[in-house]
Amino acid sequence: MTYSGFQIRHLSFHGSEKEPAVVSFQFGLNVVYGASDTGKSYIVEAIDFMLGGKGPLPDIPQAKGYDRVLLAIVFDDGSETTLLRSMAGGQFQAFEGLHTSIPDGEGSTLSEIHNERDETNLSSFLLSKIGLAGKRIRKNAKDETQALSFRNLARLAIVNEEEIIQKRSPLSDGNYTANTANTSVFTMLLTGIDDIALLSRKSTSTEEQKRQAQIDLLDQLITDAQKRITTISGSRDELSDQEERLTRAMDNRAEQLAFTEERFKSISTKRRSIIQRLETNDDRYTEIATLLDRFKLLRDHYVSDYERLLGIRQAGSFFSVLDQEICPTCGALPDHHDPSAVCHGDVSVTVAAAEAEMQKIETRQTELATTIAALNAEAQSIQKSFPNLRKSLSELSSEIEKVVSPDLRKQRATYKELADKGANVREALGLFANLSDLTNRKATLERQNEGGSADATSNNRLTSTVVAPFAERVQSVLLEWGFPGVEHVHFDTNAKDLIVSGKARTSYGKGLRAITQSAFTISLLQYCADNDLPHPGIVVLDSPLLSYREPDGADDDLRETNLNANFYRYLLGLESDRQAIIVENMDPPSDVELGDRVIHFSGMADEDRFGLFPH
Amino acid sequence: MAALMSSAFNGSLETGMRAVFNLHAHFPRAVDLNRLTAMDYLIVRTSVLDGPADLHPPTPIMSPVTQVRRKTVQSAVALMMSRALVEQVVDESGILFQAGDNAEFFVSALQTPYLRQLYERAEWLASFFQDYTDDGFDNLMRNLLSNWVSEFQDEASGPA
Numbered sequence: 104m105t106y107s108g109f110q111i112r113h114l115s116f117h118g119s120e121k122e123p124a125v126v127s128f129q130f131g132l133n134v135v136y137g138a139s140d141t142g143k144s145y146i147v148e149a150i151d152f153m154l155g156g157k158g159p160l161p162d163i164p165q166a167k168g169y170d171r172v173l174l175a176i177v178f179d180d181g182s183e184t185t186l187l188r189s190m191a192g193g194q195f196q197a198f199e200g201l202h203t204s205i206p207d208g209e210g211s212t213l214s215e216i217h218n219e220r221d222e223t224n225l226s227s228f229l230l231s232k233i234g235l236a237g238k239r240i241r242k243n244a245k246d247e248t249q250a251l252s253f254r255n256l257a258r259l260a261i262v263n264e265e266e267i268i269q270k271r272s273p274l275s276d277g278n279y280t281a282n283t284a285n286t287s288v289f290t291m292l293l294t295g296i297d298d299i300a301l302l303s304r305k306s307t308s309t310e311e312q313k314r315q316a317q318i319d320l321l322d323q324l325i326t327d328a329q330k331r332i333t334t335i336s337g338s339r340d341e342l343s344d345q346e347e348r349l350t351r352a353m354d355n356r357a358e359q360l361a362f363t364e365e366r367f368k369s370i371s372t373k374r375r376s377i378i379q380r381l382e383t384n385d386d387r388y389t390e391i392a393t394l395l396d397r398f399k400l401l402r403d404h405y406v407s408d409y410e411r412l413l414g415i416r417q418a419g420s421f422f423s424v425l426d427q428e429i430c431p432t433c434g435a436l437p438d439h440h441d442p443s444a445v446c447h448g449d450v451s452v453t454v455a456a457a458e459a460e461m462q463k464i465e466t467r468q469t470e471l472a473t474t475i476a477a478l479n480a481e482a483q484s485i486q487k488s489f490p491n492l493r494k495s496l497s498e499l500s501s502e503i504e505k506v507v508s509p510d511l512r513k514q515r516a517t518y519k520e521l522a523d524k525g526a527n528v529r530e531a532l533g534l535f536a537n538l539s540d541l542t543n544r545k546a547t548l549e550r551q552n553e554g555g556s557a558d559a560t561s562n563n564r565l566t567s568t569v570v571a572p573f574a575e576r577v578q579s580v581l582l583e584w585g586f587p588g589v590e591h592v593h594f595d596t597n598a599k600d601l602i603v604s605g606k607a608r609t610s611y612g613k614g615l616r617a618i619t620q621s622a623f624t625i626s627l628l629q630y631c632a633d634n635d636l637p638h639p640g641i642v643v644l645d646s647p648l649l650s651y652r653e654p655d656g657a658d659d660d661l662r663e664t665n666l667n668a669n670f671y672r673y674l675l676g677l678e679s680d681r682q683a684i685i686v687e688n689m690d691p692p693s694d695v696e697l698g699d700r701v702i703h704f705s706g707m708a709d710e711d712r713f714g715l716f717p718h
Numbered sequence: 719m720a721a722l723m724s725s726a727f728n729g730s731l732e733t734g735m736r737a738v739f740n741l742h743a744h745f746p747r748a749v750d751l752n753r754l755t756a757m758d759y760l761i762v763r764t765s766v767l768d769g770p771a772d773l774h775p776p777t778p779i780m781s782p783v784t785q786v787r788r789k790t791v792q793s794a795v796a797l798m799m800s801r802a803l804v805e806q807v808v809d810e811s812g813i814l815f816q817a818g819d820n821a822e823f824f825v826s827a828l829q830t831p832y833l834r835q836l837y838e839r840a841e842w843l844a845s846f847f848q849d850y851t852d853d854g855f856d857n858l859m860r861n862l863l864s865n866w867v868s869e870f871q872d873e874a875s876g877p878a
Binding site for chain 1: 727735775799800820827828830832833836
């Protein structure tokens, strides 16, 4: 960073049928004084306009017919540029060299709007000449930055007759949203450091914000988890112990339970088999009863058949005794009759058959008797077995129902209780684990955020440390000028303004406000130049000595003092690399030798120069 | 051989024997083959007439008055006639049968318990049918037949 201020050489106005109105300046002090309405203030407006001011220029009658302005500038590197602009505003044409008449040719176009992406604009052009190209200044509390425009500097160097008496900080332009930016510009000029480092801070602030959002969410989850944990009785360690104990108890119970279940199973199996046997026996008993019924019926049959056969045999034997008569069927005599003829039937055969049948029946009867006896015996033994089986069954049933089942139920219930308790304990432990996990994550994110903000070294703020040497400079300037009663000047970083001997600058009358504003502006140039810090290199002030013309009451009246002479003498001592253009109504005091540094606008036709524009 | 195939039961001898008992109890009345055939069955199933207990246990039987039984009775009667136990009588209503000369001897000689019971039932049957005309007898048989049909159907489907 170095100081490389520029200087204005000529300001000229041109119109197609008009004689150019030219005013020229040199290094150091330049004074333009004279009557009202001679265009003195117009000069200040025009300089501002030609250094990028919005325009259009005020419509004064003297300017009628003039449509273009030229501003010839000499830069610190020796280069010379003349800027051409229409008095209505718009773009600039830049020409090499110093011109007081419209140059031929095209010149290069410079846009009147600062554009950080495209250098073909006046602001970038001027900034690069004074060494402040590409700078950024903080524009709001979120540390967002904007590109530095020459206009930010112009307002600290050029002060018109309204601004010079404004009851506000020299840093303010009346638009409070620009306050941060304006303060940043001032800080940058004093420190030589711009706010480009805030760029990284801006992008991390998005990440910081994301992390902060995560931190906030985690906070909520942590609060929820803590709430749930308060419903748990017992600390984390107590719960861990409990879990261990429960697990061991469960293992114990599991063994017992297995044993009881085994017992239950074996008794159940025995019982089932007894029930089956009872059923089988019952079925068999019923089957036997049915069989016996049938066999008894059969036995009756055998008996009755036997009786019949007995009858047949007897009948047969008596029949044989009787004499045979003539066969009525075939009419044959006994001797000639075939005894085996069917019409007779062989009685003896029948009797023989009867006897054979009877024998068979006897055999069958014996067999049947045996079978019946066996069945009876079986039925009896089955019957005998019932009481025992039923007794065993009831014993086993009662054992199961009264002992084993309840035991089993109890043990299962206990086991389940333990299992449930275990589950609860584990759930509670889970909550603790969850809480510590959330807390850890929050801590990690917080550390990341703190780390981020620790890296933001660029905290270029307007502190009293930064501004103290500047305030000292203002103090020495005011002392040199003989400002009444000045003892100590310091800069209030809150009000962003000077406190002169304990009094706020803005509480002075407008005359003293003008002086102190001028002191501020001039001190800024001096401070930067002397400390090799960038500055445009010029100050342009309209009516700094207002208190000599229109004082605001007795306190504001400096007419009895030497301040004006001291003022001019001070400015005469400016170094050659700096320029001051002072526009005043009052004549400079006669005891100050201004020589050719003074331009007089007489306002009268034949005396000196009439005014800015020819009469 | 025919002898081996024939059973002693319900052969000519046994059936004939029953016929002699019935005719003896009916004497001097003579009956035709129809009545004789019906009575051959009824004598061992007297309970259907609300008489004495049945002499034979209930068995699934075919219709009591079948052609087979009729033929058997016919042969049995012929056999009995050859020993003068049954006498054939012919009159205007057809062929009738009557107790023969030897029937008294025969019947009194047969003394096994079964035969004694047979004798009692024959006596009871004769007294039961004492005043029955042929039409009356036929009516009775018809009624019994319809009962028998359902009875036999039940029996036929029941356990052996």
